[in-house]
Amino acid sequence: MNSETIIQSKIANLPSKYGKFKVKAYKDGCQEHLAIMSCDLFSLEQPLVRIHSECLTGDSIGSLKCDCSNQLDLALELISKEGGLVIYHRQEGRNIGxxxxxxxxxxxxxxxxxxxxNLKLGFKEDERDYSxxxxxxxxxNLNEIKLITNNPKKIDFVRSTGVKIASIVPSITKINKYNKDYLQTKKEYMGHIL
Structure with a gap:
């Protein structure tokens, strides 16, 4: 990623069913990402932050094969009440498209x-780039955060940036018969905290 090629929007208001937010978009190459912020984000010492990887089937259609939609709902509810940020990371399907x-x-x-x-299709288990x-x-200008995640790779990445993680807030949602094996795979093979 070349920071000189990133295009940014201005900050705009976004009222939603979760509450009132501010939003800012970022374009890096072909991918566009969104920062969804509580209105008090810049006054918080340790805002809640979720890095949410895009899942069109879960986030838009409510797929039961994953827990993505439930995690996004949980994060938006939390930041609406406690303040913080959801970074909507547009890398669909662990960045396989x-x-x-x-x-x-x-x-x-x-x-x-x-x-x-993913491996059978010729990809790594996770192709996401967090740069x-x-x-x-x-x-x-976030220096210290409370990270909402179950993913150890996201924890390691945030630590590598120099941003201090004050605490990890688990993103635990309901298991159903369709996502049970998916969640078990994330726990056993990817080390997710579930």
Whole structure:
């Protein structure tokens, strides 16, 4: 990522069903990301922060195959009440794209877990690049945060940026019969805290 090529929007108001937020967009190459901020973000010493990876099927359609929509809802509710930021990280399907994600779904329908499906399609288990996250955290002048996550890779990445993590807030949501194996794979193979 070349910070000189990042295009940024101005900050705008975004009233939502969760409350009133401010938003700012960032464009890095072909990908556009969104910072969804509580109105008091800049006055908080340790704001809540969630790095939410895009999941069109979960976030928009309410797919039960994952816990993405529930995690996004939880984060938006928390920052609405306690203050903070959700970075909507637009790297669909662990950054393999929507078409490949649906192909991975097909493989999962045939017995593969999420990691095996990605590998069978020729990808790593997780193709996400978090470099834009560092840029956003620094652009918003965040030095110390409470990170909402279950993902140890996101914890390690944030620590590598020099942003202090005051605490980890687990993002625990309900298990259902469709996402049970998915969550078990995240726990066993990816080290997620569930």
């Amino acid at each position: 929507l078409v490949n994600k649906i192909n991975a779904y097909n493989l999962q329908d045939n017995g593969y877990n999420t990691i095996e499906a 834009i996250i560092e840029f956003i955290l620094k652009d918003l």
